[in-house]
Amino acid sequence: MKNGTRSESDTVFYFLVYFIAAIAFVITLYPFLYIIAVSFSGSQAVYQGKVFIFPVDLTIDGYKQVIKQTGLWRAYGNTLFYVIAGTAFNLVATTMAAFPLSRRSFRGRRFFNFFIAFTMYFSGGLIPTYLLTTNLGLYNSRWVMIIPGLLSTYNVMVCRSAFSAIPEELMESAKIDGANDWQIFYSVAIRLITPTLAVLTLYYAVGHWNEFFRALLYISDEKLIPVQVLLRRILIQSSGELLGSNVSSDDKAAVSIQIRYVTIVITTLPILTIYPLLQKYFVKGVMVGAVKG
Amino acid sequence: MTVKPRTAEVQKPPKYNWYVFTKNVERDKYLLLMFLPIVVYYVVFHYIPMSGAIIAFKAFKPGGGIFNGEWVGLKWFLQFFESPFAYRTIRNTILISLYSIAFGFPIPILFALCITEIPNSRIRRSVQTVSYMPHFISTVVLVGIITNFFTMDNSGMINNIIVKSGGERVDFLINPGWFRTLYVSSGIWQNFGFNSIIYIAAISGIDPTLYEAAKIDGINKFQQIFYITIPMIATTIIILFILQLGGIMSVGFEKVFLMYSPSVYETADVISTYVYRKGIESSNYSFATAVGLFNSVINFLFVYTANRICRATTETSLW
Numbered sequence: 001m002k003n004g005t006r007s008e009s010d011t012v013f014y015f016l017v018y019f020i021a022a023i024a025f026v027i028t029l030y031p032f033l034y035i036i037a038v039s040f041s042g043s044q045a046v047y048q049g050k051v052f053i054f055p056v057d058l059t060i061d062g063y064k065q066v067i068k069q070t071g072l073w074r075a076y077g078n079t080l081f082y083v084i085a086g087t088a089f090n091l092v093a094t095t096m097a098a099f100p101l102s103r104r105s106f107r108g109r110r111f112f113n114f115f116i117a118f119t120m121y122f123s124g125g126l127i128p129t130y131l132l133t134t135n136l137g138l139y140n141s142r143w144v145m146i147i148p149g150l151l152s153t154y155n156v157m158v159c160r161s162a163f164s165a166i167p168e169e170l171m172e173s174a175k176i177d178g179a180n181d182w183q184i185f186y187s188v189a190i191r192l193i194t195p196t197l198a199v200l201t202l203y204y205a206v207g208h209w210n211e212f213f214r215a216l217l218y219i220s221d222e223k224l225i226p227v228q229v230l231l232r233r234i235l236i237q238s239s240g241e242l243l244g245s246n247v248s249s250d251d252k253a254a255v256s257i258q259i260r261y262v263t264i265v266i267t268t269l270p271i272l273t274i275y276p277l278l279q280k281y282f283v284k285g286v287m288v289g290a291v292k293g
Numbered sequence: 294m295t296v297k298p299r300t301a302e303v304q305k306p307p308k309y310n311w312y313v314f315t316k317n318v319e320r321d322k323y324l325l326l327m328f329l330p331i332v333v334y335y336v337v338f339h340y341i342p343m344s345g346a347i348i349a350f351k352a353f354k355p356g357g358g359i360f361n362g363e364w365v366g367l368k369w370f371l372q373f374f375e376s377p378f379a380y381r382t383i384r385n386t387i388l389i390s391l392y393s394i395a396f397g398f399p400i401p402i403l404f405a406l407c408i409t410e411i412p413n414s415r416i417r418r419s420v421q422t423v424s425y426m427p428h429f430i431s432t433v434v435l436v437g438i439i440t441n442f443f444t445m446d447n448s449g450m451i452n453n454i455i456v457k458s459g460g461e462r463v464d465f466l467i468n469p470g471w472f473r474t475l476y477v478s479s480g481i482w483q484n485f486g487f488n489s490i491i492y493i494a495a496i497s498g499i500d501p502t503l504y505e506a507a508k509i510d511g512i513n514k515f516q517q518i519f520y521i522t523i524p525m526i527a528t529t530i531i532i533l534f535i536l537q538l539g540g541i542m543s544v545g546f547e548k549v550f551l552m553y554s555p556s557v558y559e560t561a562d563v564i565s566t567y568v569y570r571k572g573i574e575s576s577n578y579s580f581a582t583a584v585g586l587f588n589s590v591i592n593f594l595f596v597y598t599a600n601r602i603c604r605a606t607t608e609t610s611l612w
Contacts (some may be wrong), residue, residue, distance in 0.1 A: 014412075015516035020407045021420050028423050028486065034450060047455040055520040092373060097331040106319040112328065119339040122593045125585030126565070128345030131355075132338075148338050151331070181323035206463040210431035213547050217573065228433045235437025236551060257448045260441055264434055271429050276422055286490045 038261040039063070043223055046261070062262035065255070071222075072230060072263070079226040082145040083208040085185075089146050090155075090204040091197065097156045099185050100164030120153045130217060144218040145211065145226070152176050152207070158285075162196035163189055193228060201283040207215035209271065234263050349583035352581045355576070362579065369583035378567060386563040386588075389549075390541040392477045398537060400485045402530060405492035406518060421493075424486025436551040439479050440466060469560040476552060476561075491533070495526040528607050535606075539599025542592040 033053060038046050042057030050056045066072065100106050101113055123129075131149075139145040166189060174184045190197075212228040219225055238256065275282070318325065339341025344360075349369060351362030371377050404424070411417040430438075440449045443465040452462045465471045481502050512520065523530075546565040553561035564584060 009513045009515060017407045017410045020403065021411060022415070024404055024407075024424055024486070026423045027482065028427055031442070031482075032426070035438070046448055049447040049449070052453075093331065093334070098329045103324060106321055106324050112332075112404050115332075116335055119335060122343065123339065123589055124342030124344070124346040125582060125589055126568055127578050127582040127585055128342040128348065129338075129377075130573060131578065132342050132345060138335075150334055150338075181321070182327070184511050185323075185327070206429065210433075212431065212433050213550075218467070228402075228431055231431075231437060232551065233432065236440050257441070257446075260437065264437060267350060268430055268434055275426070275429050277420060277501045279425065282487075283490055283494075287494055 007195075034259055036173075036265050038258065039265045041258070043251065043254040043258040046258050060291055062255075062258040066259055066262045072227070072266075074223070075225055075227040075230040076267075078224060079209060079228070081142070082211065082226055083205050085142075086146045086149070086208040087201060087204045090152075091201060092098060093150045094155050094159050094204075095185075095190060095197075097151060098159035099163055099189060101156070102160045103181075104168070116151075116153050116156060133218060139218050140221045140224065141218075142224060145214060146209070147150060149207075149211075149214065152204070155203060157191070159196060159200060162193040166192050195281075195284065198281050202281050203285060208270075231263065231267060235260050259285075315508060317426050327469040346582055346586045346589075348579050352478055353580060353582075355578065365579075369580045370587065372580060373587070374386055378562075379567065381559070382564045382567045383564055385560060386542060386544050386565075389473055389476060389544050389563060392473055393480055394534075394537050394541075397481045397484070397488075398534060401488035401493055402526075404485055405489040406494060406522060408489065408494045409493055409522075410514070410518075421486070424489070426440045426486070427483040428487035430483065432545075432547045432551060435479060435483055436548065439475060439552065443475065466555045467554070469557045472553065472557045472561045480548075491529065492526060495529045499525045532603055532607055535599045535603045539596040540592075542588060542595050 024072055029052075034051070037053060037055045038051050039062055040058055040060065041051045042059050043061070045056035097116070101109055101116075103109065133139070133144065133148055133182040138147065168187060170192070171184050174188050179187070209225065210228065212232065215226050215229045216232075219229070238260075332397060347360060348362055350364060350366060351360040352365050353366075397584065408417055408421060411420070414537055427435075429436045441448070443452070445452060445462050445466070447453070449462075451465070456462060463471070499522065503525075504517060507517055507521060542564075544563045544565065546563075546569070549563050550560060550566050550569065565588065568585045568588070571577045571584065
């Protein structure tokens with residue numbers, strides 16, 4: 001038998017729960033829908049602020065205009081290179097750092113742990129790093145997007161805990177079979193931490209995709225800039241570089257706004273469509289990090 | 294056959310001498326070889342810049358290596374603290390952090406409490422998936438969205454909504470009074486869903502028999518939240534809160550840099566953006582290094598203290 005006041009307060013409770021969830025849902029989703037709607041709307045309708053949720057004067061002119069721009073595709077290609085090459089280097093280095101640190105028998109393990117962990121809490125700062133990087137001749141080199149960010153210490157810690165979770169007996173038995181530490185590393189240990197490697201791959205790849213500041217500091221060569229630098233010019237500094245030459249000056253302001261929204265869609269959609277498929281790895285990543293390293 | 298206890302080696306460290314050392318090196322040679330490039334990386338890209346911070350006490354001139362220059366003692370530090378920028382940048386750094394914590398910290402907890410109570414798993418999952426989405430937008434695109442949404446032009450979505458509901462257009466982007474609000478609220482929009490993951494996990498780890506027992510005792514849903522769920526995730530909440538307080542002196546440079554403009558420097562300029570302008574744009578390397586070093590040291594003290602408090606109160610720490 002149900003207590004009257006209890007079920008009444010539970011009704012209020014569920015109303016509140018659904019209400020808050022609905023607000024969260026709308027607030028997160030609406031900006032995306034609006035951006036997509038604007039990107040498909042006529043430039044004058046956008047300019048006059050007529051779009052609210054559905055496209056007005058449906059058109060794909062903005063997309064046609066943006067797709068023709070070689071500058072954007074070159075930047076996209078550069079970013080793709082930085083993501084793939086950078087992540088590959090990251091993974092090799094991270095596992096090579098994490099494996100020795102996870103071995104209990106490794107002499108100097110405590111010292112090396114401190115040696116790398118300390119850099120998470122103290123850094124020389126922007127200027128010394130900048131001076132060093134330019135002195136090493138990395139200015140306007142593709143390597144600058146790969147080498148200085150070779151390791152994320154946090155990710156090394158995550159990887160180290162994954163290696164530590166492997167039962168020591170497995171490695172011992174490989175050793176008895178005559179394997180040396182290097183062979184244990186690449187034929188036993190690496191294979192046993194693939195879920196963690198997936199998480200690390202995602203984290204590093206997203207990091208490279210979003211990297212902006214490093215490129216701003218060290219890359220001025222137009223041929224090497226990643227897409228985020230170009231996006232800053234188009235979206236925030238409102239430069240009209242994706243405008244075609246055939247646009248009349250009256251339309252310029254209107255078309256430039258439309259193009260900004262198209263650019264947001266083109267550069268954000270890939271990540272947003274891939275991510276729900278990989279969601280469980282991101283969620284797992286948060287949990288891996290939460291376990292004490 | 295008996296298995297040798299695996300900790301045997303560790304339990305009894307042999308007496309340390311040259312012979313043991315060479316034996317250990319010989320035994321661990323592959324591990325050491327593997328770790329060698331890592332050491333080189335950390336020395337070059339972390340420890341050399343760290344020692345390069347010495348130019349904060351020198352009059353650095355470009356072109357002669359990264360350590361050169363005459364000693365000038367605390368000249369640059371004094372110059373910074375005597376300028377009005379010290380107060381302005383430190384205040385802005387702390388205020389932006391405090392507002393972000395005050396408004397941004399409770400929301401993921403509230404969201405997690407709601408989401409886990411939704412009985413319908415399909416609704417629950419779709420709300421969750423949507424709520425993580427903004428986390429995957431880059432800072433550049435986020436700021437691009439902010440500037441295009443909040444512009445005073447006719448195309449500015451927010452101002453159009455304000456006008457439609459009978460208000461006046463607001464100069465969000467050039468009025469210093471709006472900067473922190475925009476910064477903090479866009480940060481919440483971007484991260485509340487993702488930051489709730491850890492609480493959702495903590496809540497789903499609670500033993501269900503607790504709730505069953507409570508149900509028999511006749512408590513309602515609100516009481517369940519206050520007497521079971523919140524106390525059960527209190528440790529997680531406390532740890533994350535202390536660690537956030539520890540990061541108070543490190544405001545994300547990128548977002549401020551992308552969002553601000555000279556008209557809002559008064560409320561937007563933080564220590565790291567000031568270092569960037571002084572060092573990279575105006576080439577006052579030593580001065581900017583000094584300001585940056587001040588920030589690093591204070592930041593380190595905050596993080597260290599937060600970590601100690603964390604360890605003392607909850608026996609959990611980063612180290």
